[in-house]
Amino acid sequence: MTHSTIFAFSKHVGEEVTFRGWVYNLRSSGKIAFLQIRDGSGFAQAIVSETAVPAPVWESTQKLTIESSVELTGTVSKHPKKEEYELQVSGLTVLQIAQEYPIGKKEHGPDFLLNERHLWLRAGTQWAIQRVRNTIINATYEYLNKEGYIKIDAPVLTPTSCEDTTELFELNYFDEGKAYLTQSGQLYLEAAMFSHGRVFDFGPVFRAEKSKTRRHLTEFWMMDAEAAFVDYIGNMDIQEGLMKYIVAAVLERNVVELGVLERNVAPLQTAVTKPFVRITHAEAVEKLHVLGSDIAADDDLGADDETILTQQYDVPMFIMKYPAKVKAFYMKPDPEDSSRVLCSDLLAPEGYGEIIGGSQRIDDYDLLVRKMEEFNLPRAPFEWYLDLRKYGSVPHSGFGYGLERITAWITGTKHIRETIPFPRMINRITP
Numbered sequence: 038m039t040h041s042t043i044f045a046f047s048k049h050v051g052e053e054v055t056f057r058g059w060v061y062n063l064r065s066s067g068k069i070a071f072l073q074i075r076d077g078s079g080f081a082q083a084i085v086s087e088t089a090v091p092a093p094v095w096e097s098t099q100k101l102t103i104e105s106s107v108e109l110t111g112t113v114s115k116h117p118k119k120e121e122y123e124l125q126v127s128g129l130t131v132l133q134i135a136q137e138y139p140i141g142k143k144e145h146g147p148d149f150l151l152n153e154r155h156l157w158l159r160a161g162t163q164w165a166i167q168r169v170r171n172t173i174i175n176a177t178y179e180y181l182n183k184e185g186y187i188k189i190d191a192p193v194l195t196p197t198s199c200e201d202t203t204e205l206f207e208l209n210y211f212d213e214g215k216a217y218l219t220q221s222g223q224l225y226l227e228a229a230m231f232s233h234g235r236v237f238d239f240g241p242v243f244r245a246e247k248s249k250t251r252r253h254l255t256e257f258w259m260m261d262a263e264a265a266f267v268d269y270i271g272n273m274d275i276q277e278g279l280m281k282y283i284v285a286a287v288l289e290r291n292v293v294e295l296g297v298l299e300r301n302v303a304p305l306q307t308a309v310t311k312p313f314v315r316i317t318h319a320e321a322v323e324k325l326h327v328l329g330s331d332i333a334a335d336d337d338l339g340a341d342d343e344t345i346l347t348q349q350y351d352v353p354m355f356i357m358k359y360p361a362k363v364k365a366f367y368m369k370p371d372p373e374d375s376s377r378v379l380c381s382d383l384l385a386p387e388g389y390g391e392i393i394g395g396s397q398r399i400d401d402y403d404l405l406v407r408k409m410e411e412f413n414l415p416r417a418p419f420e421w422y423l424d425l426r427k428y429g430s431v432p433h434s435g436f437g438y439g440l441e442r443i444t445a446w447i448t449g450t451k452h453i454r455e456t457i458p459f460p461r462m463i464n465r466i467t468p
Contacts, residue, residue, distance in 0.1 A: 046113050046122035054124070054236035055110045059130070059159070060101050070098045074109065076242060078162065083109055083124040094129045096425050104135040104159070106273035121157075147452075154459055155468045163328040164455055165294035170444045172237070175199060176286035177260055180446055181237050186262060187227040187444035189236040191222025195416040204246045209214045220241035221437055224367075224422050225262040227398065229424060230433060237262040247463055253450045254441060256461040263435035269369070269379035269397035273355050273432035276383055276393050277313050280353060280443075285309045287447055304387055307351050313449035317448065318377070321346060321356050338382070353392070366412040367405065368396040385446040392443050395436025402426035 041054040056074030065071070068087035073080060087095045101107070110128035115121070116321045134296060140156055150157045155161055178188070194216050210216035222238040242259045266273065284305050287295070295302055316324075318338075325332050328345050330336070338346075338356065347354065361370060368378035380396035399405045401463045405426055416423075444456040454460040459468065 041113075043074070043076045043081045043122075044080040045125075046081060047087040049113045050115050051112065052120070053112050053127070054108065055108065055128075056256075057106070059109045060105045060107060060135075061159075061161075062103060063101055070101075070300045071285075072098075072101070072107075072126075074107070075159070075164070076422075078206050081122055081124060083126050086131065089125070090127060090129070094126070096435050097129055098130050100131070100134060102135050103138040105427060106132040106134060106135070122455060149453075151454070151460065151465060152468070153253065157382065158458060161297050163455065165291075165297040166444065166448050166450060167299075167458060169291050169448050170440065171441055172290050172455060173283050173447065176283045177239070178277065179286075180282040184235065185334050186235040186237045186264070187233050189226060189233070189238055190240070191219065191225040191238045191261070193219050193240070197218050197224075204244050208245050208263065220244055222261045223435060223437065224262070226261050226345065227422070227425055227433070230263040230265050230435075231429060231431075232351060235264045236264070236268075249463065252340060252442065252445075254453060254457065254460055254462060257453075257457065258298055259437050260440065260441040261431060261435065261437040264399075265431050267434045269357075269431060269434055272395050272436060273315065273357075273381050273383075276355075276381075276395060276436055276438075277353075277404075279438075280313075280383070281309050283317045284444070284447060292388065298448055298450075300447075304351060305447065308353060308386070309436075311352045311412075313352050313383070314350050315357060315381075316354065317357050317424065318359045324349070329441070334378075335360040338391075339362075340390055342387040343384050345375075347384045347390060348388050350386055352386060354384050354386070357381045362408065364396070366408045366414060367398050369399045370404075385442070387446065387449075389442070389446040391439075392446060393436050393438040395434065397432065397434040400426060400430045400432050402430065 039049055039052055039054045039231065041049055041056050058074045060071035061071055061075040061080060063070065070085040072083040072085065073115040074083050084099045109124060109126055111124040111126040114123050114125055116123060117183055140153055146310045150327055196216060205220055206218040208216055216363065226236050226238055237260060239260045241256055242254050245255065246253065260430050277323045288305055297392040307448060322332055322334055325342055325345060330342055330345060332361060358371055359380055360378055364378050364380055368380050371377040371379055382391050382468065383393035384390050387394045400409060402423065405423060447451050448457055454462065
C-alpha cells in the first residue's frame with residue numbers, strides 16, 4: 038500500500054493507496070456514495086459502493102458531512118474521458134465529523150464570504166488563486182537569483198517614507214519620535230545595492246490611502262529590486278524578462294488551478310511569446326484623447342485611463358517618461374526633457390492596469406539635494422540616503438511589483454481582495 042496525495046494519483050493508477058483529506062462535497066445515489074475530497078494538493082472523487090466495502094465503512098460514509106476529515110484507502114482509477122483520477126474506496130476512517138458548514142452551495146455576498154474568509158479559503162477557486170500566487174512568488178526568486186540578485190530584508194518600521202507621509206500608517210516609536218509602517222523597501226535596497234550589486238526584497242507594505250477600488254488594499258505584498266550599472270531601458274528589460282518567466286511558470290505548473298478558475302490562457306500565452314509594448318506618457322495621452330479621455334498632458338494616469346489603454350493591446354505595456362511632477366523625488370530627469378523622468382509603469386492587459394513601477398534613480402548628489410528641496414522633504418532623515426551619492430555613486434535603476442495585482446491578472450480575478458489570504462482594507466481588519 039502506498040501513502041499518496043491527490044496530486045500524485047496519476048503515478049499510482051491501478052495501485053492501492055491511502056491518503057487523508059476533507060470532504061469538499063458529497064452526494065449519494067442508492068448504494069453508491071460519491072465523495073469530493075480535497076487533500077491540500079488537489080481534488081478527487083472517491084467512490085464508495087455499499088457492496089464493495091465492509092458494513093462499518095458504509096455506515097461511516099452515511100454519517101459524513103461537508104468538511105468532515107477522513108482517511109481513505111482504495112484503488113486509483115483514471116476517468117475514461119478526462120485527465121482526472123478517482124479512488125475506488127475499500128476503507129474509510131472518520132477523523133472528525135464537521136458541524137453544519139456555514140458556506141453552502143447557494144450564492145453568498147462578498148461581505149459574508151469575507152467574514153468567513155478563514156473558511157472561504159477552502160473553496161476551489163480560492164484554493165487555486167493561492168496556489169498560483171505561490172508559483173508567482175517562487176518564480177520571482179528563481180528569476181532574480183538567476184539574474185544575479187540576492188535577497189536583502191528591508192525594515193518594516195521606518196523613520197521616513199519613500200515619497201511622502203500623507204498615506205502612511207504613523208506610530209509613536211518609544212523615545213525616538215514618529216515612525217511609519219513601510220510603503221516600500223526601496224531606499225534601503227539602494228544602500229544594499231552598493232554592497233551586492235543587485236538586490237531585492239519581498240514582504241508586506243502598508244498604505245493608508247482611503248480608497249475602496251477593486252485594486253486597493255491597505256496591506257499587500259511587494260517585491261522591490263535595485264541594480265547597479267543599469268539604465269531605465271535595461272530596467273524595463275529585466276522587468277519584461279521577469280514577467281515572462283513568471284507567466285510561463287504558472288502556465289507550466291498550475292494547469293489544474295487555471296482550469297478550476299476557468300481562466301482563458303490565450304492572453305497569458307501571448308504575454309510569454311510576444312514583446313511587450315513600450316510607449317511614452319505623451320504618446321499614451323494622445324491615444325487616450327482619441328479614445329475619449331480628457332486627461333491633461335501632465336496628468337498621471339488614472340485607473341480608468343489604464344483600463345482603456347490596456348484594452349487596446351494583447352500584451353503588457355510599458356508607459357515611459359512620466360511628468361516629473363507626478364512621480365517621486367529620486368527619479369532621474371530625462372536629459373532630453375527635464376520636465377519628465379526616466380521611469381516606466383508596466384500595465385497588464387485585459388484592463389488590469391499597473392502591476393510594476395520603476396525608474397532610473399538620481400545618482401548625482403547635488404541634483405538629489407535640489408529635488409528634495411523641490412519636494413519640500415526634510416534633510417535630516419535622509420542624510421544617510423544622500424551619503425549613497427557621496428561614496429561611490431553609480432548609475433542604477435530599480436522597480437517594485439505588487440504581488441496581488443499580478444496574481445489578479447494571471448488568475449483573471451476581478452477583485453484584488455481575493456488574491457491575498459486575509460485582505461486588509463479601510464473597512465476590514467478581520468478575521
